[in-house]
Amino acid sequence: MNKSEAKLIVGSGLSDTSKMPCYSFNLSALDCKTGSKLVNVKGSICEDCYALGGNYQRYKLPFKMKPKTEKINNPKWVDAMIKLILNQGAKKDSKYFRWHDSGDLQSVEHLRKIVLVCMNTASIRHWLPTREYKIVKEYLAKYKSFPPNLIIRLSAHMIDKHPPMLVNEGEFMPTSTVHKNKSAIGTECESYKNKNECGDCRLCWNPNIKNISYKYH
Numbered sequence: 001m002n003k004s005e006a007k008l009i010v011g012s013g014l015s016d017t018s019k020m021p022c023y024s025f026n027l028s029a030l031d032c033k034t035g036s037k038l039v040n041v042k043g044s045i046c047e048d049c050y051a052l053g054g055n056y057q058r059y060k061l062p063f064k065m066k067p068k069t070e071k072i073n074n075p076k077w078v079d080a081m082i083k084l085i086l087n088q089g090a091k092k093d094s095k096y097f098r099w100h101d102s103g104d105l106q107s108v109e110h111l112r113k114i115v116l117v118c119m120n121t122a123s124i125r126h127w128l129p130t131r132e133y134k135i136v137k138e139y140l141a142k143y144k145s146f147p148p149n150l151i152i153r154l155s156a157h158m159i160d161k162h163p164p165m166l167v168n169e170g171e172f173m174p175t176s177t178v179h180k181n182k183s184a185i186g187t188e189c190e191s192y193k194n195k196n197e198c199g200d201c202r203l204c205w206n207p208n209i210k211n212i213s214y215k216y217h
Contacts, residue, residue, distance in 0.1 A: 001076070001083055009080035011068035014088065015101055019191065021198045022096040023088050025081070027103025028065035034131040034157070035104055044158055045178050046131075050102075065103070072110050081117045085124060096205055097121070099128040105135045108142065115143070118150040125205045126150045129176060131157060133164055140168055151205050153212070163211050176204075177213045186211030 007013050014023035029035060029052050038046035052062055071077065088094045105111050105128075118126045126149055130136065133154055145168070146152060154164045156177040163175035163185065177185050191198055192215045203209045 001079060003083060003087055006080035006083040009071065009074050009076050010084070011071045012065070014084055016092070017101050019197050020092075020098055020101065021200075021202070022093045022098060023085075024098035024101040026065065026101045027069050027106075028062045029102045030062045030066060031069045031106065032104045032131075033106070038131070038157055041157075045156065062102075069103075069106060072106060072113065078113050078116045078120075081113075082120045085117065085121050095124060096202060097124050097126050098204075099126060100130070105130050105132040108135055108139050111135055111139045112143065115139075115147060115150065118147050122147070122149055124149065125202075127153065127205045129153045129155045129204075131155045133166060136173075137166060145169060151207050153204065159216055172210065174207055174209065175211045177211060178216050179213050180216035184213035184215070186213055188212075189214045192217060 001009075003013075010025075015026045016023060029049055032046075035046045035049065038044040039049055039052065041047060074080075085097055099114060114126075114128065118124075128150065130152060131154070136152060136154065151174060153174045153176045154166055156163050156175065159178050159180050160182040161177065163177050165175075166173045179185065179188075187203060187209050189203070189212050190201070196217070198204075204212055
């Protein structure tokens with residue numbers, strides 16, 4: 001399989017967002033299971049979803065990306081993602097990878113495929129933020145654990161609220177929150193001091209950072 005074939009299988013190449021220090025992979029925000037409900041909830045983090053507005057809306061990207069969700073069912077999806085991640089090039093930090101700069105987990109089977117990708121790209125640290133707590137919980141009930149190079153952060157639903165709590169291997173899983181009118185909980189993301197770019201920071205990939213709080217913007 002070459003890179004062109006891999007892109008056809010998963011529906012696109014890797015995404016290159018300006019904030020991220022590494023490449024990522026996205027799905028349509030229209031297919032978010034929890035987010036598509038929260039977008040209509042006042043005070044939720046998804047209420048002003050960036051992946052449904054701005055340039056995403058201007059170029060109709062949420063609609064154009066929708067076929068990628070169905071392509072997850074392709075039996076070659078895992079191999080294709082491995083191919084793309086292991087052949088990123090040197091433009092960005094290839095030691096790190098982010099899942100879903102837009103979109104979210106679709107099912108336990110989808111999460112299992114991501115885990116298999118991570119297991120076969122062991123030299124790369126993966127960060128997966130998600131609001132699909134139920135999928136993560138069901139996955140752990142079935143498979144027990146995640147590979148050490150995959151950091152799953154459970155994302156809070158509401159602005160200025162406490163992070164979700166889910167135990168994995170005797171410890172609470174890493175989380176993230178958004179603060180607006182209250183102080184940051186745990187470690188504050190300082191990207192707002194750096195043109196909303198990560199720069200050299202990699203705290204989101206660090207399992208020892210229990211909660212990262214992003215400033216609302």
